[in-house]
Amino acid sequence: MKKTYTGGCQCGKVRYEVQADIGDVITCNCSRCRKLGPLLSAVAKSDFKLLAGENELTDYQFNKHTIHHPFCKTCGIQSYAYGKAPGGKEMVMLNVRCLDGVDAEQFKVKKFDGASL
Secondary structure, three states, X not given: OOEEEEEEOOOOOOEXXXXXXXXXXXXXXXXXXXXXXXXXXXXXXXXXXXXXOHHHEEOOOOOOOOEEOXXXXXXXXXOEEEEEOOOXXXXXXXXXXXXXXXXXXXXXXXXXXXXXX
């Protein structure tokens, strides 16, 4: 069942609201995630709304340049990423560690082998 969450970066300049049904979360072993340590949950792009900070973000892309990894220019936190899923559907990957009032450690973690892509 979808719930409304809010989240954002550490300094508060980037803020968003999202409708999500968070079950399991994903940990990825790609070169970026290995260093950052996010716990990720996918949502449809239509369920995500950036409330503040569009001009406070810097975008980073690597490898095949298909996923955008925006991060706050001030505090450096990447609270979400976005792009197209393998089937072509627009998606947002939430870093559940950046959701307000959510203990990210409560979720079952599934491993994703992003290093092989």
